[in-house]
Amino acid sequence: MPVLGVVLTHPDPGALADLVRAIPGVVLVGNPVSNRLPAAFETARKGDDEPLFEALRALPGVLAVDLAFADFSDLPPPDEVSR
Amino acid sequence: MTPDRREFLAMTALAAASAAATAATAHAGSPPPTAVPGGPDLRGRMGAGVTWNKAPCRFCGTGCHVQVGVDAGKVVAIAGDTAAEVNKGLLCVKGYHVGLALYGADRLTTPLLRKGDRQVPISWEEALRILADRAMLDPKGFAVYGSGQWTIPEGYAANKFVKGGLGHNHIDPNARLCMASAVTGYLATYGVDEPAGCFDDLDVADVVILWGNSPAEMHPVLFSRIVDRRARGQSVTIIDIGTRRTRTTAHAQHFLQFKPNTDLAIANGIAHLLLKNGTWDRTFVEKHCSFRQPLEKELNGKGMTFAEYEAALAPYTPAYVEQISGVPAKDIRMLADLFGNRDLRITSLWCMGMNQHTRGTAINCLVHGVHLLSGHFGRPGDAPTSLTGQPSACGTVREVGTLSHALPGGGVVTKEKHRHMAEEIWNVPTGRILDKPGYHAVEMWKRFSTPKADGGDIHTVWVQVTNPAQTLPNLHALVDPSRKDPEKFLVVSDVYPTATTRIADLVLPSAMWVEKNGMFGNSERRTQQWFKLVEPPGQARDDAWQIVALAYELYRRGHAGMKDKDGRFLFHMADAKGAAVPIWDFRHYYDINVDERLFEEYRKFSTMKHKNLAPYSEYVKARGLRWPVVEQEDGTWRETRWRFSESDDPFVTPGKGIDFYHSTTEDGRAQIWFNPYEAPPESPDAAYPFWLCTGRVLEHWHSGTITGRIPPLRDAMPQAYVEMHREDARKLGITNGETVRVESRRGTLDIPVWIDGRGSPPQGSLFVPFFDERLPINNVTLEAYDPFSKQPDYKKCAVRVARLSPNAAAPGGKAG
Structure with a gap:
C-alpha cells in the first residue's frame, strides 16, 4: 500500500483543507505553510495514486501538486510488464 | 501492513510534506549557501533499518534531489x-x-x-572478447553512441577511450538529438557554451517567455x-509561444500560436520594433555587443554594422511577421513593448522546440540577441536560458565533451592547443588525438547503415544508456539497413530490453542510478554527486566499468592506444600505497572510488573555459554546485549563479559590469545576430497536407524504457496517439479513438486519434509523442538537420492521414 506525502500549491490553502480531506485516500492534512498545504494519502494499489493526483489537481484554485514523500516498502514484486 | 505501521508511515x-512546504517557502529567492550540509531529518523515521542518502533524480534535466530510503539492500x-x-523538497x-x-x-x-x-546468455569474459575482436578488426570503424544519461565519469571514460585510446572521434551522444542547437547558439553568441543565468531567475522574473516549451509537462x-x-x-x-496548446498554455496569460518554423520571424519582429521604437538598450549594446550575420558553413558568421543590422531587420514589420507566422501584429508589439521596458525582468526558456529545428542555431542566436539588444541580460530574472531533457546533457555531453568534435572542458579537436592539453592530461603521445571531428549522430548511423563498399566505414556501434532504434529520425534509413548487413555489429548496454536491444548483436546488462556511483550536471550548470546505495541485479555492471574492461582487454592484446606515454594502462589507477588497482576486474572496481579518480582527472580541463569545478569531496557535501566554482580565501568553495556579470562571476574583470570573456571577437563582446526567416526543408502540400510535430508527455520519459x-x-x-484538431477529423470522417494511418514520404504509422486530448494542435497540424516502442513515430519523421549543430528536426515534417478502422477505443485512457 503506497503512502505518499504531497504538497498542494494554492492562493488560500487554509480554505482548501476540507476539500482535500473529502477526497478518498487522503488520510492526513497538515497545517498550511504560506501558500502550500501538506497532505498524506494512502492507496490500496500502486495504480490508484494517479487518479488521486488528478483529483487533487482538479480542486478549484490548485496551481500545483508536488510530491514530497513516497513509501513503497510493502509493494509485492512487480509483475511481468507487457509492453 | 499493520494499522500502526500505516499510521506511522502516513x-x-x-x-x-510539511518540511517540503516549509523549505520551499523559506528558500524562495534566498541566496545560495556555498555548500549545503545535512538534509531533511528522516533518520529514525520508518524504522531504524532504513538508511537515507541523497541522489539527483534519474529523469529530466531539472536536477531535483531526492532522499533515497534503503532497507535490506x-x-x-x-x-x-x-x-x-x-x-x-x-x-x-x-x-x-x-x-x-x-x-x-x-x-x-x-x-x-x-x-x-535468439539472444543467448554468455559470460562477461566472452562478451568482452567479442567486443575487443570488433574493436581490433578496424578501430576507426568502431563507434560509440552515448547519452545525456551517462554519468559524468562514464562519459569522461568513454571520451578518453575513444579520443585518447582508439585515436579517432567517432563518439557522439543522443543529446545531439535534443540540445546541440542550444550549444551552437551559445557558442556563436558568447563564445562559450551553457546558460549565463540559472533557475533562481524564475523566482524573480516579471515575465517568463516559453519559446516552444511546455515545462508544465516536461519540467x-x-x-x-x-x-x-x-x-x-x-x-x-x-507567455507561451507555441505551435499547439499544452498543459502549460492553461497557466499562461498569453498564448501566441505560430506556424511551424516561423519563430525566427517573431524574434526578428521583436528586434525590428525595439530599433524602430528606440527602446533597445543603446548603452548596453554599445558597451557589450557586436552584430553578426550568417556566412555559409561558418558558425561564427561575419560581422555587420549596426546600420546593416537595422536594414536587415527592416522588412520584419509586425504586419509582415503576422503574415509569416500567424501571430497577430498586436502580439508582436506586445512582446516588443515588454522587452523595451527595462523595469521588467524577463526570462526566456526553451528546450526541444527551438533546438530540434533545421534552423536551430539561428533561432537560438536570435533569442539571445533579443535579450542582448534590449539589455535584458545579466541581472537576476533577466536571462535567456535553455533547458535540457536529460539529467546530464549539460554535465556529461557539453562539459565532458562527448560530442564528436569536442574535448573535455569546452575544447574542440580541431584546435591544436586543446588537443595538446588533453594529451598532456591523459599522458598520451602528441598526435594521439585526431584533429578531425568524428561523425555526428545522424552521420554515424547513416554510415553504419551503409554497406562498407559504398562508404559505410562504421562497422560497429556500441550504444550505452540510450535507445536509438526508437529515437533516431527516419529509422527506416538510419537503423534498419544495418540489421540486414552481416558486416555490421550492434552492441547495446542497457538496463531493460528496448527497441535497440531487441535488434542488437550483443547486449550488455548495466547498473542504473543508485546501483552505482555517479555524477550528473543539470541545466543550470549544477554538478551533482551520489554514491552507490544498492547492488545491481544479476551480472549488471557499471557502464564506466564496461568501458574500462574493454580498454584493458585491448591493452592486453597490445593495442597501442590503450597505453599511456609511460606504457601504463590508459585507465591506470593506484591505491593509497601506489599499487595498481585492477579496476578492469569488477571484483575490484569498488576497491577505490573510480568516479572520484575520473572526476579529479576531468576537473583539470575545467579551467580552460572558466567552467571551474570543485574537488569531488565538495560535491559529496552539497546538493550540487553551479560552475564556475572557485575556492575562497577561507578555503570554502563558492558557486556562480550569474555568469558574465560582475555581481556574481569571479572571472569578470573588475569594473566592467558585464564581461563576455570568451567573446568570439576577443573583445569582451557578445554577438547580436541577424538570421533571416527561411522556409523549412519540407512543408505540407497537396499530397501531404498536415504538419507533424513529435514530443513528450508528462508520464513518460523519453522512449518509455523506464516509465x-x-x-x-x-x-x-x-x-x-496522434492529436488532431476536431475540425480536421470531421472533414476526414475520423472519430475519436479511431486508428488512422499517418504517412510521410519516409514511412507510415497506424495509430489511434485523440481529439481534444492532452494537447490541442491547430487545424492542419498533428502531434505524436515518441515514448511508445510499439508505435514508433520515427518511422515517419525527417532526418534533415541544422547545418551547424547537426541536430535533426523532429518538430516538423509533412504527412497525410488516412482512415483504417473505425470504433477503436480512445487513447490515453481518458479521452472519449
Whole structure:
C-alpha cells in the first residue's frame, strides 16, 4: 500500500483543507505553510495514486501538486510488464 | 501492513510534506549557501533499518534531489530533498517513481549474444572478447553512441577511450538529438557554451517567455516554482509561444500560436520594433555587443554594422511577421513593448522546440540577441536560458565533451592547443588525438547503415544508456539497413530490453542510478554527486566499468592506444600505497572510488573555459554546485549563479559590469545576430497536407524504457496517439479513438486519434509523442538537420492521414 506525502500549491490553502480531506485516500492534512498545504494519502494499489493526483489537481484554485514523500516498502514484486 | 505501521508511515509522509512546504517557502529567492550540509531529518523515521542518502533524480534535466530510503539492500522510499535548492523538497510525479525504476521484472541481468533469431546468455569474459575482436578488426570503424544519461565519469571514460585510446572521434551522444542547437547558439553568441543565468531567475522574473516549451509537462518542478509565485500574490506574466496548446498554455496569460518554423520571424519582429521604437538598450549594446550575420558553413558568421543590422531587420514589420507566422501584429508589439521596458525582468526558456529545428542555431542566436539588444541580460530574472531533457546533457555531453568534435572542458579537436592539453592530461603521445571531428549522430548511423563498399566505414556501434532504434529520425534509413548487413555489429548496454536491444548483436546488462556511483550536471550548470546505495541485479555492471574492461582487454592484446606515454594502462589507477588497482576486474572496481579518480582527472580541463569545478569531496557535501566554482580565501568553495556579470562571476574583470570573456571577437563582446526567416526543408502540400510535430508527455520519459515499466505511469498513459484538431477529423470522417494511418514520404504509422486530448494542435497540424516502442513515430519523421549543430528536426515534417478502422477505443485512457 503506497503512502505518499504531497504538497498542494494554492492562493488560500487554509480554505482548501476540507476539500482535500473529502477526497478518498487522503488520510492526513497538515497545517498550511504560506501558500502550500501538506497532505498524506494512502492507496490500496500502486495504480490508484494517479487518479488521486488528478483529483487533487482538479480542486478549484490548485496551481500545483508536488510530491514530497513516497513509501513503497510493502509493494509485492512487480509483475511481468507487457509492453 | 499493520494499522500502526500505516499510521506511522502516513505521519512520516505528512511530516516530509510539511518540511517540503516549509523549505520551499523559506528558500524562495534566498541566496545560495556555498555548500549545503545535512538534509531533511528522516533518520529514525520508518524504522531504524532504513538508511537515507541523497541522489539527483534519474529523469529530466531539472536536477531535483531526492532522499533515497534503503532497507535490506532495496530502495523502499523516496522523499524530496528539502536541502536541495532546485526542488526544495518537492518532486514531480515521475520523480517519486524513480525508486521503482530499478525494479521492473525484466531487468537485463546477463550479457546476451545473438545467435540466429535468439539472444543467448554468455559470460562477461566472452562478451568482452567479442567486443575487443570488433574493436581490433578496424578501430576507426568502431563507434560509440552515448547519452545525456551517462554519468559524468562514464562519459569522461568513454571520451578518453575513444579520443585518447582508439585515436579517432567517432563518439557522439543522443543529446545531439535534443540540445546541440542550444550549444551552437551559445557558442556563436558568447563564445562559450551553457546558460549565463540559472533557475533562481524564475523566482524573480516579471515575465517568463516559453519559446516552444511546455515545462508544465516536461519540467514540472520548475513550472511549479513559477506558478507558486502567483499563489503568493506575486505578479509573473507567462507567455507561451507555441505551435499547439499544452498543459502549460492553461497557466499562461498569453498564448501566441505560430506556424511551424516561423519563430525566427517573431524574434526578428521583436528586434525590428525595439530599433524602430528606440527602446533597445543603446548603452548596453554599445558597451557589450557586436552584430553578426550568417556566412555559409561558418558558425561564427561575419560581422555587420549596426546600420546593416537595422536594414536587415527592416522588412520584419509586425504586419509582415503576422503574415509569416500567424501571430497577430498586436502580439508582436506586445512582446516588443515588454522587452523595451527595462523595469521588467524577463526570462526566456526553451528546450526541444527551438533546438530540434533545421534552423536551430539561428533561432537560438536570435533569442539571445533579443535579450542582448534590449539589455535584458545579466541581472537576476533577466536571462535567456535553455533547458535540457536529460539529467546530464549539460554535465556529461557539453562539459565532458562527448560530442564528436569536442574535448573535455569546452575544447574542440580541431584546435591544436586543446588537443595538446588533453594529451598532456591523459599522458598520451602528441598526435594521439585526431584533429578531425568524428561523425555526428545522424552521420554515424547513416554510415553504419551503409554497406562498407559504398562508404559505410562504421562497422560497429556500441550504444550505452540510450535507445536509438526508437529515437533516431527516419529509422527506416538510419537503423534498419544495418540489421540486414552481416558486416555490421550492434552492441547495446542497457538496463531493460528496448527497441535497440531487441535488434542488437550483443547486449550488455548495466547498473542504473543508485546501483552505482555517479555524477550528473543539470541545466543550470549544477554538478551533482551520489554514491552507490544498492547492488545491481544479476551480472549488471557499471557502464564506466564496461568501458574500462574493454580498454584493458585491448591493452592486453597490445593495442597501442590503450597505453599511456609511460606504457601504463590508459585507465591506470593506484591505491593509497601506489599499487595498481585492477579496476578492469569488477571484483575490484569498488576497491577505490573510480568516479572520484575520473572526476579529479576531468576537473583539470575545467579551467580552460572558466567552467571551474570543485574537488569531488565538495560535491559529496552539497546538493550540487553551479560552475564556475572557485575556492575562497577561507578555503570554502563558492558557486556562480550569474555568469558574465560582475555581481556574481569571479572571472569578470573588475569594473566592467558585464564581461563576455570568451567573446568570439576577443573583445569582451557578445554577438547580436541577424538570421533571416527561411522556409523549412519540407512543408505540407497537396499530397501531404498536415504538419507533424513529435514530443513528450508528462508520464513518460523519453522512449518509455523506464516509465513504461512503472505501472501507474504506464496505466495513466498506456499508449501513444496522434492529436488532431476536431475540425480536421470531421472533414476526414475520423472519430475519436479511431486508428488512422499517418504517412510521410519516409514511412507510415497506424495509430489511434485523440481529439481534444492532452494537447490541442491547430487545424492542419498533428502531434505524436515518441515514448511508445510499439508505435514508433520515427518511422515517419525527417532526418534533415541544422547545418551547424547537426541536430535533426523532429518538430516538423509533412504527412497525410488516412482512415483504417473505425470504433477503436480512445487513447490515453481518458479521452472519449
